Amino acid sequence: MKRLINIVVNGEPHEVAVNPEQTLLEILREELGLTGTKKGCDQGECGACTVLVDGKPVSSCLVLAVSVNGKSIATIEGLSQNGRLHPLQEAFVQHGAIQCGFCTPGMLLAAKYLLENRPLPSEQEIKEAIAGNICRCTGYVKIIEAITAVAHSTAQ
Ligand code: FES
Ligand code: FES
Structure with missing residues (x-):
């Protein structure tokens, strides 16, 4: 059964319906269309899926989406500001x-x-x-x- 979570991604609030087994990586790429976060090994080994959760780096392939309810996520799409590269x-x-x-x-x-x-x-x-x-x-x-x-x- 899906559950609603509220997250802030790159400063924008989102309400997302997630399955208990869905990872943060999956919802970023598949539900929010933020495909800058890459899926490499899907096992916590390669770091391609790294995002910041409340400012700290995590392998988003290892993080269940339900566990980030209420948290703030930064992905690569939010790194440039006002059209200027970081x-x-x-x-x-x-x-x-x-x-x-x-x-x-x-x-x-x-x-x-x-x-x-x-x-x-x-x-x-x-x-x-x-x-x-x-x-x-x-x-x-x-x-x-x-x-x-x-x-x-x-x-x-
Ligand atoms: S995809 Fe390799 S660590 Fe997540
Ligand atoms: S894996 Fe190709 S640039 Fe790093």
């Missing part, structure tokens, strides 16, 4: 940190959480922050460079 998005483009792009939404949200909580992280801290986000293309070096560049530019 500084992390700009830096990923400038540093060539995006190839196929499948990992990018989750990677960006993990990086956003890091910089909000650790504005000038060490390289090791950056590696740890994105350790749950698998990238098969870039070798991570350019991703770490992009995050470092944003940290340094906003710390000045």
Whole structure:
């Protein structure tokens, strides 16, 4: 039997009827049409489905939709503001940190959480922050460079 949940996604309130077994990833993609959040492994291993729930990164494929009732969700669609890319998005483009792009939404949200909580992280801290986000293309070096560049530019 479906249950109604109320969530705020990227600042917009939504009331969604969900099945008990539906994941947050499924309702974001299939009910709300927010397909920027990617479905990779669907087992909590790859980080492609990372979103922020009440500001903290989670693998949305592992989170039941009913458990986020009343919570605030941030997805990649909410990262740019007023038609302007977020500084992390700009830096990923400038540093060539995006190839196929499948990992990018989750990677960006993990990086956003890091910089909000650790504005000038060490390289090791950056590696740890994105350790749950698998990238098969870039070798991570350019991703770490992009995050470092944003940290340094906003710390000045
Ligand atoms: S799709 Fe959720 S961790 Fe891989
Ligand atoms: S850019 Fe392809 S998986 Fe990261």
